[in-house]
Amino acid sequence: MELRQEQRQHIDTLVRLSEGQAIGLGGCREVIRRSWERCVGEYRLDPGRPRPVRVLTQQAINEHRESVDELLHVARAGVDQLFAQVAPLGYVLLLTDRRGITVEFRGQREQDRALRRAGLYLGADWDERYAGTCAVGTCIHDAHAITCHQREHFDATHIDLTCTAAPITDPQGQVIAVLDISALQSPRALESQNFGLPLVNLYARMIEDAYFLHRYRDCLILRFDTDREFVHLNGRGLIAIEEDGSVIAANGEGRALIDAHLRRWPPWSAGRMPSATQLFDSEIGDLLGLPAANDDQLRAFRVRANDMTCFMSLIEPRRRHIASRSMPSSPTPIPVLDRLASDDPAMYRVLKLARRLRNESVSVLITGETGTGKEVLARALHDSGSRAKGPFVAVNCAAIPESLIESELFGYLPGAFTGGRSKGMRGLIQQADGGTLFLDEIGDMPLSLQTRLLRVLAEREVMPLGAERAVRVDIRVITATHRDMTGLIANGRFREDLYYRLNGAQLRLPALRERADKHYVIRSVYDSLVADRGADIRLRADAMSALLAYAWPGNIRQLKNALSFALATVDGDEITVHDLPEECQGGFVGVPQILEQAPQAPATDEGRSLHALLQEASWNVSLVARRLGVSRPTVYRRMRRYGLVPPNQRETLSAQAVS
Numbered sequence: 001m002e003l004r005q006e007q008r009q010h011i012d013t014l015v016r017l018s019e020g021q022a023i024g025l026g027g028c029r030e031v032i033r034r035s036w037e038r039c040v041g042e043y044r045l046d047p048g049r050p051r052p053v054r055v056l057t058q059q060a061i062n063e064h065r066e067s068v069d070e071l072l073h074v075a076r077a078g079v080d081q082l083f084a085q086v087a088p089l090g091y092v093l094l095l096t097d098r099r100g101i102t103v104e105f106r107g108q109r110e111q112d113r114a115l116r117r118a119g120l121y122l123g124a125d126w127d128e129r130y131a132g133t134c135a136v137g138t139c140i141h142d143a144h145a146i147t148c149h150q151r152e153h154f155d156a157t158h159i160d161l162t163c164t165a166a167p168i169t170d171p172q173g174q175v176i177a178v179l180d181i182s183a184l185q186s187p188r189a190l191e192s193q194n195f196g197l198p199l200v201n202l203y204a205r206m207i208e209d210a211y212f213l214h215r216y217r218d219c220l221i222l223r224f225d226t227d228r229e230f231v232h233l234n235g236r237g238l239i240a241i242e243e244d245g246s247v248i249a250a251n252g253e254g255r256a257l258i259d260a261h262l263r264r265w266p267p268w269s270a271g272r273m274p275s276a277t278q279l280f281d282s283e284i285g286d287l288l289g290l291p292a293a294n295d296d297q298l299r300a301f302r303v304r305a306n307d308m309t310c311f312m313s314l315i316e317p318r319r320r321h322i323a324s325r326s327m328p329s330s331p332t333p334i335p336v337l338d339r340l341a342s343d344d345p346a347m348y349r350v351l352k353l354a355r356r357l358r359n360e361s362v363s364v365l366i367t368g369e370t371g372t373g374k375e376v377l378a379r380a381l382h383d384s385g386s387r388a389k390g391p392f393v394a395v396n397c398a399a400i401p402e403s404l405i406e407s408e409l410f411g412y413l414p415g416a417f418t419g420g421r422s423k424g425m426r427g428l429i430q431q432a433d434g435g436t437l438f439l440d441e442i443g444d445m446p447l448s449l450q451t452r453l454l455r456v457l458a459e460r461e462v463m464p465l466g467a468e469r470a471v472r473v474d475i476r477v478i479t480a481t482h483r484d485m486t487g488l489i490a491n492g493r494f495r496e497d498l499y500y501r502l503n504g505a506q507l508r509l510p511a512l513r514e515r516a517d518k519h520y521v522i523r524s525v526y527d528s529l530v531a532d533r534g535a536d537i538r539l540r541a542d543a544m545s546a547l548l549a550y551a552w553p554g555n556i557r558q559l560k561n562a563l564s565f566a567l568a569t570v571d572g573d574e575i576t577v578h579d580l581p582e583e584c585q586g587g588f589v590g591v592p593q594i595l596e597q598a599p600q601a602p603a604t605d606e607g608r609s610l611h612a613l614l615q616e617a618s619w620n621v622s623l624v625a626r627r628l629g630v631s632r633p634t635v636y637r638r639m640r641r642y643g644l645v646p647p648n649q650r651e652t653l654s655a656q657a658v659s
């Protein structure tokens with residue numbers, strides 16, 4: 001690539017930086033300098049060798065798009081509106097996933113070639129590790145909106161561009177996508193881009209909130225703002241709650257309010273999350289009664305974090321009952337399959353395909369990490385299809401010793417081999433006749449048996465050991481594996497022809513940590529465990545929060561074990577974060593850093609003087625009532641208004657309030 005003088009100068013500066021020379025970075029913004037240092041020190045990028053733009057293949061682009069399918073769907077309106085605003089100014093728009101891959105693009109057709117060359121295109125990779133300092137990549141690294149203007153780019157390839165990017169985060173605060181506007185040319189001064197940051201930030205927030213409303217559409221959602229007029233229009237805060245007021249999730253504004261609350265009212269035991277009634281100084285009936293409150297369905301509440309007033313409305317769940325939550329636009333409800341997921345896009349695709357395949361005899365291969373529910377899905381396929389009345393025979397190929405697997409699967413006649421039962425045995429394949437044979441861990445099937453299994457599948461006949469005539473069988477075969485089958489085939493450990501026969505259709509189950517409907521999975525596993533035990537034990541919000549944040553390497557099996565452990569060992573009628581196995585407790589994010597501090601005094605004069613009086617009277621409410629010349633209930637009411645809790649009641653109150 002031929003370099004221009006400007007590019008050579010830029011390279012020269014950065015080469016000197018990479019060699020540890022002083023290069024006078026006085027005018028360079030801190031955020032850019034840190035990124036340049038990462039490029040040189042951490043990613044080992046060589047500024048002397050500008051890299052060409054990297055654009056993924058169509059197939060890889062499709063895979064990246066699929067992983068954010070739901071977000072793309074929700075973001076479309078915001079993307080189009082923002083592009084309509086910036087296109088006349090010569091900007092294009094990129095939406096990237098969390099890895100910096102451009103999964104949505106809007107640009108001017110007439111600039112197509114130039115945009116493609118510049119990496120302003122669908123499929124372009126803007127990961128900081130590859131592209132160096134740039135708006136998207138650096139925004140992902142810092143989880144912060146940024147403009148990267150011309151020579152602030154690390155790689156000389158990009159120094160003509162000006163780009164402004166803002167992160168879109170999920171309800172846990174993790175970056176899931178980046179919204180970016182970029183132009184091929186712009187004035188030299190960075191200030192010329194000042195308009196971009198607030199604009200992109202605003203649209204990123206709108207997309208984030210649309211995604212939140214979509215994700216929690218089956219929950220109650222509180223929407224609030226300090227301006228009454230804005231609540232319905234664009235209420236800044238969103239908090240999804242359970243029917244008892246415990247918090248399930250919150251958007252950025254909601255999380256900021258929770259953090260402020262926890263700073264002012266530190267919980268008296270680690271892991272306690274404030275409930276909505278604590279956050280907004282209300283009774284649960286006040287919140288649930290919001291839709292009928294007024295003509296505009298709004299009410300004012302006091303925010304206990306700052307004593308300010310906010311206005312709130314309640315968005316009711318689209319479908320109230322979990323049992324009826326099926327996937328969006330599911331054609332015909334099939335409860336056995338529908339209950340396996342709520343609104344996870346990967347599961348939506350799996351179940352859509354499963355619905356189509358349930359009455360077919362095509363072999364199905366289910367893949368996914370251990371514990372993701374492969375056997376559960378196989379059984380649901382069987383139970384929802386035309387073979388439901390027939391047997392479902394599950395065989396774990398890894399669990400049966402190699403010496404026994406042949407006789408177990410194929411059966412044998414009397415006297416077929418020493419050690420066999422005198423009456424012989426009907427093999428598992430024959431036992432599945434008229435139903436489904438589920439072969440789990442198929443990757444562990446010995447090679448010699450793979451040949452025999454292939455014959456069964458091809459001819460629909462099984463030859464028991466010692467028999468002279470084959471027996472006809474009518475089976476549907478579902479197999480599962482968590483192993484890389486292509487690797488096993490490449491190493492000669494699995495027959496390619498058998499693989500293709502088993503893989504008539506493939507259903508790939510996502511890991512629990514990747515699922516957008518984790519809340520639903522946790523709830524349904526919990527509810528079924530509680531129903532089995534016949535116990536009335538609640539799962540408190542702090543425990544739910546920890547379960548949502550944990551990475552679940554063992555997937556649903558590990559989740560089930562963790563919940564069974566908590567149910568078996570809990571003392572009392574609710575599970576808190578402390579009742580969970582230790583490894584799951586760390587993920588709880590609602591715990592403030594200042595647990596041991598006493599609560600701060602209220603912000604208003606009246607609140608502060610009541611606080612002082614109570615302290616002076618050693619929290620003797622009768623004494624304070626006499627001194628103020630009011631009744632005891634009035635003092636209690638005022639204490640509630642200012643969030644004043646006697647020290648001896650703090651633990652219990654906090655526990656009740658979150659429960």
Ligand SMILES: Nc1ncnc2c1ncn2[C@@H]1O[C@H](COP(=O)(O)OP(=O)(O)OP(=O)(O)O)[C@@H](O)[C@H]1O
Pocket residue numbers: 339340368369370371372373374375376377440441480481482524525556557560
């Ligand atoms: N959707 C679900 N709801 C409730 N429990 C589930 C669900 N999916 C899986 N489980 C439970 O999780 C555990 C693991 O499920 P399953 O055996 O189907 O996983 P798997 O992927 O086949 O595991 P492996 O790869 O280890 O064979 C089981 O106890 C199962 O009951």
